[in-house]
Amino acid sequence: MxxxxxxxxxxxxxxxxxxxxxxxxxxxxxxxxxxxxxxxxxxxxxxxxxxxxxxxxxxxxxxxxxxxxxxxxxxxxxxxxxxxxxxxxxxxxxxxxxxxxxxxxxxxxxxxxxxxxxxxxxxxxxxxxxxxxxxxxxxxxxxxxxxxxxxxxxxxxxxxxxxxxxxxxxxxxxxxxxxxxxxxxxxxxxxxxxxxxxxxxxxxxxxxxxxxxxxxxxEGDKQPLINLKAGDIEKIYQVKDILTKNYDHPPSLIDLAKKVGINDNKLKYGFREVFGTTVFGYLRDYRLEIARKLLQEQKQNVRTVVNLIGYANQSHFAAAFKRKFGITPQDCRLGRKVV
Known part of the structure; x- marks a missing residue:
């Protein structure tokens, strides 16, 4: 810490x-x-x-x-x-x-x-x-x-x-x-x-x-969570750091697990327990937040932003952006308020 x-x-x-x-x-x-x-x-x-x-x-x-x-x-x-x-x-x-x-x-x-x-x-x-x-x-x-x-x-x-x-x-x-x-x-x-x-x-x-x-x-119907030790949690946070540093070219789930020395199944379910989302759900949201800042604050054009954050398909990016923020990337660039 x-x-x-x-x-x-x-x-x-x-x-x-x-x-x-x-x-x-x-x-x-x-x-x-x-x-x-x-x-x-x-x-x-x-x-x-x-x-x-x-x-x-x-x-x-x-x-x-x-x-x-x-x-x-x-x-x-x-x-x-x-x-x-x-x-x-x-x-x-x-x-x-x-x-x-x-x-x-x-x-x-x-x-x-x-x-x-x-x-x-x-x-x-x-x-x-x-x-x-x-x-x-x-x-x-x-x-x-x-x-x-x-x-x-x-x-x-x-x-x-x-x-x-x-x-x-x-x-x-x-x-x-x-x-x-x-x-x-x-x-x-x-x-x-x-x-x-x-x-x-x-x-x-x-x-x-x-x-x-x-x-x-x-009450009385608690479901057991996956058993994560302190070392597992530390490794899951390492995975998060790797994702945020390599968000434009992220490793696969198996490669991430190998990099930090954890079972890929434990990584998949443990990541959800720690962060409340999947590994690549977290990556998607992180990319989209960066995209929002590039569009809203730096007024980058949409194609440039798509390339910078590592999306291969502009239409897929636009659909994901609208699902998350309620507006299109172009509207965000033009100053329309995110929902």
């Missing part, structure tokens, strides 16, 4: 290398919208408190450098739900007695955690886009819906029964089609003003209901 920075050191780096900062308040239905760019990452952050004890955050970060830093959760007595639309995020969280201290949050999955009064280490990787929706609710807000514990997931019952409930981080499951629909409706709200706030609150409560229902269904 790279050197671990404190939050203060991260703030100092961000301030010293700040290239752009735009902050607006009480606009587009959000309490605060922030856009910033520095040497570590660029960020588009939106937050709104929908009612006391219930907040919605939309976070879109693109990282230029690998970075690890501590995050302070002291006095943060709230339940947090996260839904990953893009990216992978590694966390080391000492003090979890029932869960793994070292875990990952990956694209296409949703998570629920209660982690007050701890300090964790978060790790991000160069070239990654972290795009997620986060919902924060305090325990009193949750309690306002509860008439009894019969239909509440067991994981959440101690929050209402105990003054010192156990800490937990729970991967709840895959983002379902119903969740995906609600997430897209949050990102693309069709209303403004008061109606927008009402609409957002309804969709946030819908997401929480879907997540809690998924948690209820999963």
């Amino acid at each position: 790279t050197n671990i920075l404190t939050e203060e050191q991260i703030d100092e780096i961000e301030q010293e290398t700040l290239e752009n900062l735009e902050v607006s308040y009480h606009t587009k239905g959000f309490d605060k919208i922030e856009k910033l760019r520095n040497s570590l990452h660029d960020t588009y952050y939106q937050v709104v408190e929908l009612r006391p004890g219930l907040s919605l955050e939309i976070i879109d970060d693109n990282y230029y450098k690998q970075v690890s830093y501590t995050v302070d959760h002291y006095n943060f007595y709230a339940l947090t739900a996260k839904f990953y639309l893009a990216g992978n995020h590694r966390v080391i969280c000492p003090g979890l007695k029932r869960d793994k201290e070292n875990y990952r949050e990956t694209v296409g999955n949703n998570y629920l955690f209660y982690l007050p009064d701890i300090e964790e280490i978060e790790q991000y990787f160069a070239g990654d886009r972290i795009y997620l929706i986060r919902i924060v609710l305090n325990i009193d807000f949750l309690r306002s819906f509860i008439n009894g514990l019969e239909y509440l997931p067991k994981q959440l019952q101690p929050l209402l029964e105990s003054d010192s409930p156990p800490l937990f981080h729970r991967p709840v499951g895959k983002i379902t089609l119903a969740m995906q629909t609600a997430l897209q409706q949050i990102v693309n709200v069709p209303y403004q003003g008061m109606i927008q706030r009402m609409y957002l609150e309804g969709k946030v409560l819908e997401l929480l209901a879907l997540q809690f229902a998924q948690l209820l269904e999963a």
